[in-house]
Amino acid sequence: MTITREAVEAFLxxxxxLLDDMDxxxxxxxxxxxxxxxxPCNGRDDSTDPQRQVSIIYDDRARLxxxxxxxxxxxxxxxxxxxxxxxxxxxxxxxxxxxEVHTRSNFLLAELRRGRQEIWSGVSQHRLLPASxxxxxxxxxxxxxQSDEAIDNLTFLL
Amino acid sequence: MNAPHAxxxxxxxxxPDRVHSAIYTDPAIFEQEMARIFHRTWLCVxxxxxxxxxxxxxxxxxxxxxxxxxxxxxGQVRVFMNRCRHRGMTVCETETGNARFFTCWYHGxxxxxxxxxxxxxxxxxxxADFHKEDFGLTLVPRQASYRGFVFASLxxxxxxxAEHLGPAAKYLDIYMDASPVGDIDVTAGVHRTRYRxxxxxxxxxxxxxxxxxxxxxxxxxRRSGGNxxxxxxxxxxxxxxxxxxxxxxxxxxxxxxxxxxxxNLDRYLATLRKLPQGEDxxxxxxxxxGEARGNELLAWAGDPHVGxxxxxxxxxxxxxLVRPLAVDDTEVLMFPxxxxxxxxxxxxxxLRQHESFYGPAGAGSPDDAELFERNQEGLQASVDPWxxxxxxxxxxxxxxxxxxxxxxxxxxxQRGQLRGWLELMSxxxx
Ligand code: FES
Ligand SMILES: [Fe+2]
Numbered sequence: 001m002t003i004t005r006e007a008v009e010a011f012l013x014x015x016x017x018l019l020d021d022m023d024x025x026x027x028x029x030x031x032x033x034x035x036x037x038x039x040p041c042n043g044r045d046d047s048t049d050p051q052r053q054v055s056i057i058y059d060d061r062a063r064l065x066x067x068x069x070x071x072x073x074x075x076x077x078x079x080x081x082x083x084x085x086x087x088x089x090x091x092x093x094x095x096x097x098x099x100e101v102h103t104r105s106n107f108l109l110a111e112l113r114r115g116r117q118e119i120w121s122g123v124s125q126h127r128l129l130p131a132s133x134x135x136x137x138x139x140x141x142x143x144x145x146q147s148d149e150a151i152d153n154l155t156f157l158l
Numbered sequence: 159m160n161a162p163h164a165x166x167x168x169x170x171x172x173x174p175d176r177v178h179s180a181i182y183t184d185p186a187i188f189e190q191e192m193a194r195i196f197h198r199t200w201l202c203v204x205x206x207x208x209x210x211x212x213x214x215x216x217x218x219x220x221x222x223x224x225x226x227x228x229x230x231x232x233g234q235v236r237v238f239m240n241r242c243r244h245r246g247m248t249v250c251e252t253e254t255g256n257a258r259f260f261t262c263w264y265h266g267x268x269x270x271x272x273x274x275x276x277x278x279x280x281x282x283x284x285x286a287d288f289h290k291e292d293f294g295l296t297l298v299p300r301q302a303s304y305r306g307f308v309f310a311s312l313x314x315x316x317x318x319x320a321e322h323l324g325p326a327a328k329y330l331d332i333y334m335d336a337s338p339v340g341d342i343d344v345t346a347g348v349h350r351t352r353y354r355x356x357x358x359x360x361x362x363x364x365x366x367x368x369x370x371x372x373x374x375x376x377x378x379x380r381r382s383g384g385n386x387x388x389x390x391x392x393x394x395x396x397x398x399x400x401x402x403x404x405x406x407x408x409x410x411x412x413x414x415x416x417x418x419x420x421x422n423l424d425r426y427l428a429t430l431r432k433l434p435q436g437e438d439x440x441x442x443x444x445x446x447x448g449e450a451r452g453n454e455l456l457a458w459a460g461d462p463h464v465g466x467x468x469x470x471x472x473x474x475x476x477x478x479l480v481r482p483l484a485v486d487d488t489e490v491l492m493f494p495x496x497x498x499x500x501x502x503x504x505x506x507x508x509l510r511q512h513e514s515f516y517g518p519a520g521a522g523s524p525d526d527a528e529l530f531e532r533n534q535e536g537l538q539a540s541v542d543p544w545x546x547x548x549x550x551x552x553x554x555x556x557x558x559x560x561x562x563x564x565x566x567x568x569x570x571x572q573r574g575q576l577r578g579w580l581e582l583m584s585x586x587x588x
Binding site for chain 2: 039041044050053055056057062063066067074154
């Protein structure tokens, strides 16, 4: 496929819809067989070493599958009921490096659950592999604005 | 409703097999907990390994009182009240960092990281009876440490730390001695979590995993052919697992998984051997501690699963500190400890194991938090105000040293913590 801004935006917007609708299986299908889903902690960014620093999330493919499996279970109490969410993805920048598309975008997410609404925000960095029908996610790093605050429940997907 | 006088009758509220919901819901009792427990007994402030360099600090609270734990330029770790000696502003406004001086930005008094007052703007305005030496940062009334865990007490007198820990001290050893050099690194950061529920819900509960954590147990079973994790064989929470609960006195309790883990040692060693240089870790433990003790410590996997009353727990790889914010609001800090003297792969595994269950996006902590919040809601139904905590009373043993032992799912731990609570709450304030 040809890499255009339109195609990159369409993919990020599609991903945002799947996340908001908690269509976790369809979201999982976007990921490459070897992948990394990373949410650093303590206000750190992607220059930190996840082998020496704790992360909020540092999933390889197997851990990501476990996460989705658990989330779909009827006993994932912290998502019973589910979070209701809408996010806006914007400020999208991208560049093509060695056949991969590196994107950087902002998100603003309103999350409502059990009478409490939280506003989450941050920067998402995607590494996308062009595929026949769009892209596959090789890596996604989310720099969450709240990553050094006390958080009660981050079991929905960013 | 409860008559006010009954609510200060703590022995009525905490009975051998039941407890009154007021201790989880009543703001007045929470205030008494601050005064009688958190502003008096030994609290863990953190581990000194979080502050490897001179000037490293963490600002936190002991109960309601702000403090700074800082490694001074002389290498000593001290706990100061985070309060300017002039008019009382906090002198440290960030949670962590490194500082040679703490500057109070109200009027500019400057303190060394060892405590003394260094500078006062416009010293000519102070008379001859003003001596800077009298205005250093105030130390906590009592400070002591064990294996690098820094404890402080806001009461000038009381039991020593050794008396307070009693038989629980050896479980701090088990946490530290998972390292062949007996030391840890606490610079990997912290998971800060929070729930809208009472602080005492962070218990030590071997009865809840089958339900609270069913989603995780299912996910683990799916991966590991019926076992819950590499350290456990079969179901560690089953009454017939051989695992135990212990009440060590003074509110300290543990889930003792050692029997099951020792039985599963070979499987766990096989997991370690699959790591790059994993065999080196096993060998290092054997040469540091001898083969028998080394194997015991490997089986423990540095996870004593102990609660040191009231605010420290050592669970999995983490140092967990509990900070009550209000009667129905609690912050829990989870510091994963890395081992010194081990291959990098062992520490990577520790981090990944920790993240998979704990923290705000883990598979376990958020479900605990969710149920604690539902517990807080349920306790508002005070028509029948009693919580029943009698599981295992019919089979609890008292050991010769006075500690009590139950099966892993027995409420020996809850009863032990509440016995510690009752002792502290009943003791008159000095
Ligand atoms: S209150 Fe600190 S300098 Fe005045
Ligand atoms: Fe739990």
